[in-house]
Amino acid sequence: MDDTEGHVAVGQDVQGIFDLCGLPLDELLAVTAFLARADLSCLVRTCKCLYDAILPELVRRAGAIDYSQIQAFHRFLRFGQDSGSPRARWLQRFGYTTGGRCPPDDGRRMISTNEAARLALEILQNAPNITSLILRDIQDFDALDLRTVLVKLVRLKLAVVEEIWSGSYHNIFLDVTSPLTTVRLSMFWTGDPPLGDLCPMSPISAASIQTLALRHVRLSATSGRFPAVRLLDLRRCNLAEGIRALVVPFPAVRELLLGRAFFEMTMPEVELLRARGRAWQLVHGSWPALDYLSVSDVTTAYALGLTCRVDRLDIWTVETERETLMALTTLLEDVRPRCFGYHDQDRMHERIPLFLEAMARTRLVTHLVGMLDAANVNTALGDYMAALGGHLRNGVVTHIRLHIAWSWFSYNRPLCQKRAADAYESDVPAAVDAIAVMVPSLRCVLVTFGDLGSKGRMVAEDGTWRDLDDAECRAVEKAERMQDGRYRCSVSTWSD
Known part of the structure; x- marks a missing residue:
């Protein structure tokens, strides 16, 4: 008997002795050699209870499904099966993209993108509890069916729809009455001009949206009214x-x-x-x-x-x-900002001082946030701080925060990031001393190293500079509203 025949024979013996409660036989076979009969019975019962307990949560947080996965996910949700009630009712978030066009893992035939979109719509039609929906490139969906399905999602709060084509897709949100709070829409306009009008929405949904992100749109005073929007990303x-x-x-x-x-x-x-x-x-x-x-x-x-x-x-x-x-x-004199943030995309000292000196001369900005990339830091932190101080000496800046990120390839490995952060961290005390001499108004300096923590210094009550650890830096950053603008995302990926 070869290994395959033996595996089947053992499987038949196990299945004949035990009630497997619908659990995958192959997974149980992997542990049968190490368990006595009574232990195996206990394991099966325990696994079944655990499986039943966690399955709704797993489905609820299923996440994004792409073109190559939609068939398998559709079957997993038990559509057209007699083996139990459909699981789609547990879904609270669903995302679909036409990306990932590779053969399905189970070797089944490839389906067309239109058929895949139809399966996605069937899932949505049977998922009344969805609160978050992400659809990327909707041209394969039937426009009327999609509009009908969106109306049925009465609990929908977050909607991200990309590449809304002009024409039949333009009014897919017209009848939606769900309590939307966060929406991101990306228009796809085929005519001239290349930017199109915002797709119309029902007054009910438009009145509840608090976060709205729009891409490729033309706005005017008559584009519709969104009275509750507090964060607008264009x-x-x-x-x-x-x-x-x-x-x-x-x-x-x-x-x-x-x-x-x-x-x-x-x-x-x-x-x-x-x-x-x-x-x-x-x-x-x-x-x-x-x-x-x-x-x-x-x-x-x-x-x-x-x-x-x-x-x-x-x-x-x-x-x-x-x-x-x-x-x-x-502009600075018009809006009188307390805090000013800049993004350094170039080598150190080449362009930053020119506009920071103009900013300092207005004597309006007290908080400065610099967002840098580690790949651009080609000088010591102390030298950069000194150069920065030379252009802030005539200003009234009291707080400075530098956030050094690691977005370039040479710093994408954790070990490289850690070494770079250690090097910067050791420079912080001397760097602060260098700029404090040049900027009399300065009271606090924070330096953040990607996701690896922060180090800083602040003037104490006795007038001396004291060190700040990571937790203290984060507290100051939050209290003074000096977060890194690069990570200020207007639309979260999911809403739970």
Whole structure:
């Protein structure tokens, strides 16, 4: 008897002696050689109870399913089977993507993307308890069926739908009445211009959304009203009407993340849009204040002509042209930020000092957050701090936080990260001493090393500098609202 025949024979013996409670036989066979008969009976009963207990939780947190997995997942949920009630009722979150187009693991035939989308829709039709839904590239779905299914998801709170095509897909949210709180929509516009209008939503859902992220859209004052949105994330959008295309549809916004919005505009055109925006706000009003404003470049924020105060302003790209630095100074005077964040994408000291000196001269910013990449740090931390201090000496900065991340390939291994962090950490005391001499207003410096912790120094009550450990640094960071803007995600992956 070969190994295969022996395995089958043993399996038949075990199955004849015990009630396996529907558990996988192959998994039980792996431990039969080490257990007595009474122990095996106990194991089967225990495993069955444990399996029944944890299965609903496993299904509830099933997560994202791709094209190659959808058939197996559909079968696992017991559609069209007599072996028990469908498990889809346990689903609370579901994600589907057409990625992963490799043959199924079980060797079954490949199905078309349209058939895979149909299976995904069948799952959704039988999953009334879903609260989080992520669909990436919906062109394989039947538009009418998808719209019908979305209406049935009455508990839906988080929805992420990417590549909503113009035409029949544009109104898939029109009849949705679920209490949506977090939504990210990416439009796919095939016409000219390449950016399309925001897809319409029912007043019920629009009134409950608090976090909204939009991609590839054209917004205007008539785009619809979203009175509860407090966090608005816009990437690749068109705001031809300027600030009123934001204030009118989103009157309650407190946090705004804005990508490049004024394509191919000349500086005179930007100045005209800014003047119109400020005049409109004088008549109609603006937001009372913004807790956070993150923009891709100075021109985008400058063109808005904001008249409200911004507690924290992050700018990702600051060019070195004279007119850009003048626009930055005007922008800072307009919004009067307490905290300013910058992202260093270049080698140390090459571009940062130019705009930080302009920032310091306004004497408005008291908290500074620098977001750096370890691959760009080609000088000692102390030297960088000294260079930074030289351009902040005329300002009123009291708190500085540098967050050194590890996004480049040379630092993607944990050991490399740890060694780099250790090197930076040992430099912190001397680096703080170097900048403290140059910036009399300075009271606190924090340096964070990716996910490996923070080290810092702060002026104590007696006027001396004392060291801060990781926990103390995190407490100061939270209290002073100096988090790293790179990780400020407007839409979480899942909502539980």
